[in-house]
Amino acid sequence: MSKIYVIHENSEWTVHLTKRLEELDIPYEEWFLDKGILDLSQIPPEGVFYNRMSASSHTRGHRYAPELTSAVLAWIEKHGRKVINGSRAIQLEVSKVAQYLSLNTYGIRTPKTLAAVGISEILEAAGSFEGKPFITKHNRAGKGLGVHLFYTLEGLKEYLEGPTFEDSVDGITLVQEYIQAPEPYITRCEFIGGKFVYAVQVDTSEGFELCPADACRIGDLFCPVGEEVPLKPKFQIIENFDHPILQKYEEFLKNNSIQIAGIEFIRDKDGEIYTYDVNTNTNYNSDAEAAVEKYGMLEIAKFFGEELEKL
Template sequence: MSKIYVLHENNEWTIHLQNRLEELSLPYELWHLDEGVIDLSSEPPEGVFYNRISASSHTRDHRFAPEFTEAVLAWLERHGRIVVNGTRALRLEVSKVNQYMALNAGGIQTPKTLAAVGKKHIIDAANSLGMPSFITKHNRAGKGQGVQLFHSVNALQDYIDGANFDEPVDGITLIQQYIESPESFIIRHEFIGGKFLYGVKVDTSEGFELCPADACSIDDMFCPTDKPQTAATAKFEILKNYRPAFIDAYEAFLQENDIQVAGIEAIQDADGISYAYDVNTNTNYNSDAEKIAGQFAMLELAKYLAARLQES
């Protein structure tokens, strides 16, 4: 029997999708791909395979989940199985450099960014950027990992020479233009089936940790897991009647890169220019914000997977 197969490495981020699949009485199976064995001479089962492996898997001691998942995806794609968020999506998920190059190729503006390996070259990159304020981030990250704001190269030097320097898992540190928004928020644009679903306004006044999931690790200080949100206090707010002109370019970017499910984060500067700076292909949703808005992305995702299952 054909099923929906969910490829993942984090049970807590998968439970909401499981609930929706069960609500719709859909056959499914979870493949936890932090480790395992794959017989490349065998044929995969029939069905739809939805990849939601995260760039932050190494923070959960699943260091090689992306690499193993890429092997599984190659096997599935070789045999012509229906794959949602396949090899190309995974490669963008685990590399912001790949994301920015693909976004730029689609005519989408991103912040000026330099990629550096080695502490000396990180400093060289900051000097080359030539901006009074800038941020650092990891090339393979997630959950805001490695994101810090600096107001001088000297401050960056103190950081990388200190005990708290956070070495990126792939060795690549990004030095990036700091886009200062007139108000402390970014907007995350959610897409299912490659089509825009909604935009969610995210309050950034407390820091760069922007995890929208209900189940975040204890380290995720700025993720709203302690108490329910209200419309007045919400860190995450789904916007009504929101569809800016650049959504068409975002949808075209997703189609060009064979990405069906994603969240694209963007920030607007004082001149009204929007910069896309992160593409999340294992996107999560905030249930408090969805209850207030009456929109439920995991339900829409389950319906989309059900439609794809009919094609298998």
Template sequence: MPKIYVLHENNEWTDHLKLRLDELNLPYELWHLDQGMIDLSIEPPEGVFYNRISASSHTRDHRYAPEYTEAVLAWIERHGRTVINGTRALRLEVSKVNQYMALENAGIATPKTLVAVGKKNIIEAAKALGQESFITKHNRAGKGQGVQLFHSISALEDYVESPNFDPPVDGITLIQQYIKAPEPYIIRHEFIGGKFLYGVKVDTSEGFELCPADACSIDDMFCPTADSDRQVKAKFEILENYHPDFIDRYESFLQDNNILVAGIEAISDGDGNVYAYDVNTNTNYNSDAETKVQRFAMLELAKYLEKQLAEHR
């Protein structure tokens, strides 16, 4: 019997989807791809395969989950199975450079970015950027890992040569134009089935760690989302009647790159220019924000997977 197969490496980020799949009484199986084995000479099972592997897997000691998942996806795709967020989506998930090139190719503006490998070249890239304030981030990251704001080259030099320097897992550091927003927030645009679902206003006043998953607020030191002080002002707020003109371009970008489920984060500068700076194909949702407006993305995702399974059958 065909099933929905969820490819992942983080149980906590999969719990909410499991609840919705159970609610709809759908047949499914979880494949935890931190490690494993596949026989390329046999066929994969019949069903719909949904990839939820995250670029931040290495922060959970799942260093090779993306590489192993790409092997599994290549095997599944070779046999023509229905795949949600296949190898192309995974390659964009684990490389912001790939993201930016694909976004720019679709006519979507991204912040000016330089790529550097090696501490000396990080400093040289910051000098070449030629801006008083700039951001560094990891090419393969997630959860805001490696994102830091600097206001001088000397501050960057001190950091790079200090014991606190956090080297990126793939060796690639991005030095990026700092977009100063008129107000401290970004908007995360959520898509299911390649279609826009809603926009989430995310408060950035306390930093760049923007993971909306409920699990992040429990035991993930890199990814806070809520605490007692934040209940006064919600960090995540779903925007009602929000549908900017550029959404069509975002949907075209997703279609061109075979991405069906994603969150695209964007920021506006003081002149109203909008820059996309992150594509998250392992997107998560914040339950407090959804409860407030009674819109539930995991339920919509489960319904979408149900439709895909029906079409597969």
């Protein structure tokens, strides 16, 4: 019997999906690809394969999970199976350089970025910003890991030569212009089946750990106003969000064979949009979804049911 095969390396992020698949009585099987053997002479089973491998797998002790997933996806695709977020998706998931270059192809603006390997090269790259603030980030990361803001080259040098410096797992550090937003928010647009579902506003005032999954949530923020201390959620779904950028995002996803993704952007003081991250193993925040009764994992499960019917 055909079923949904969920390829991943983190059960905490997948349990919300499998719960929805069970609710809809959709058959599924999990492929936990932290390690394993791939016999190229074998034929993959019939079904729909969903890749939700994460660029941050190495932070959970699964250093080579994306590489194994790439091999498995190539094997599955060679045999003509239906794959959701296939080989191109994993390529973009593990490389922000690849993401930015592809985004630019579709007229989507990204922050000025230099990729550097080596301490002296990172410093040299930062010098091109001529005294303006900049950030460093890992080329292969996830959850905003490795992101640091600097105002001076001296501050960067101290960090690079100090005990807290952590190199990207692929050795490539990105040095990127800092986009100053008028308010501490970024926007994340969610897509299922290649189509826009909703946008969520994310409060960044506590830093760059922006994963919306309940498992890595930092908790709610409090913003005192006079004598009142109202609860201010970190994630809020924006009702009726609409912008021409969505059409460009959908074109980008379609031409990269990506069906499920979250794409993040920030606005500068002039309202210009800069897109800086594409997450192909997107998670959703349960509190934000419950507030507006929109549920990403339920929509994914429905989408998978439709894909199974097509088989």
